[in-house]
Amino acid sequence: MTPIKSPVNTETGALLSVEDEAGTNQARAKEGMGGLAKGLAIIEAFGADTRRMTVSDAAHLADLSRPAARRCLLTLVDLGYLAHDGKFFTPLPRMLRLGGAYLSTSSLSQIAQPLLASARDKLQESVSLAVLDEGYAVFIARAEAVHIVSTGVKLGGRLPAYCSATGRVLLGGLPEQQARAHLESVPMKRFTDRTVANLDGVLNAIRRAAEDGYAISDEELEIGMSAMAVPVRNSAGQIEAALSVSVFSGRVNLETLRENFLPTLLETAGRLQRSL
Incomplete structure (x- = not known):
């Protein structure tokens, strides 16, 4: 665990008291636009x-x-x-x-792009990479498959973490107390009659994703659409991002997701992890 360091005055190198630190934060706030x-x-x-x-x-x-x-x-x-x-x-x-400024400087999205394209070609479905941002899974890289009807997920798009496969994988990387605090702070609504939108149910889904090594969202965001996600970890073993595939339920069922898609996602996540 990284030790918590006392705040230091950057000009003198002396330790700041709590009062000094508060004054510094107030000064920074006044300088903001x-x-x-x-x-x-x-x-x-x-x-x-x-x-x-x-x-x-x-x-x-x-x-x-x-x-x-x-x-x-x-x-x-x-x-x-x-x-x-x-x-x-x-x-x-x-x-x-504005979004391009992040995407063009993010080594994670740049490293991931060819790996996502390879997984897409193998699965013939769109594959995405997302990170957690204030309770949302935000997509920072994507390899789009060509279908008459797309799944609607776009680069830079956001999905609620509590009811998406990607979000549950990302929330599984947080200490449970922190994940619980987040879930208690966001309004959870039902997008379909399959949406899990209660605290205990979502926490159970997050725990199951952590134990299984993947998460599935089955028509929780939209009827007819399912998704599977797996974690991408950094060199310290912490979850850095989530790799996912979105499919139409009529085209790919849950059994196919687990048996045919999961190995490819895990292989791609492993290759990405070794590149970080």
């Missing part, structure tokens, strides 16, 4: 369920006043990140630059 934080909150509010928004929507989703939300939205329009038709604000392609 409130306007930037508000704009980023609005940007993060866009997603698969929020493809466009009004000023009122932005104020509600980002917890801002209407005037502040309007100023932020209009600034984003001026900068080319949003379009405005007089009522609704919608993202423009320039928004991709």
Whole structure:
């Protein structure tokens, strides 16, 4: 376990007292740019369920006043990140630059891409890599299979951790007390009649994923769609990411996932781990 170090004054090297540390944190907070934080909150509010928004929507989703939300939205329009038709604000392609900054500098996603492509070619299904971010599984790399109808998961997309195979694998990497605290802090809703959306049920699913070495979400997010995920560990043995495949239930059943898909996912995760 990494020891907890006392805070140090970077100028003198002396240990800081609790009072000094609090003062330092307050000073940093005062130096922060409130306007930037508000704009980023609005940007993060866009997603698969929020493809466009009004000023009122932005104020509600980002917890801002209407005037502040309007100023932020209009600034984003001026900068080319949003379009405005007089009522609704919608993202423009320039928004991709924000996510691209992470993807283009992340060694994990770069190393994973050819391995995902190889697994995709073998399984003939889309294969993705995700990390945990504030209760969501966020997809940082993906190899898309060509089908008439896709599974809907996109690069940069987010899925609720509690009811997705990827999320349960990632939550399994946390101490149970931390995972429980997270689950108690998020509203769990049922997307289908198969969604496990209660604390004990989700914790049991996370424990089972940790014991089995994989997780399956069977039509919990959308009827007709299933997913399987396995962990990707770093050199210290900690779960760094989750490797997953999403399929339509009518095309691939659970038995096929376990017997035919799981070995390929585990092999790919192992190759990725050895590259980290």
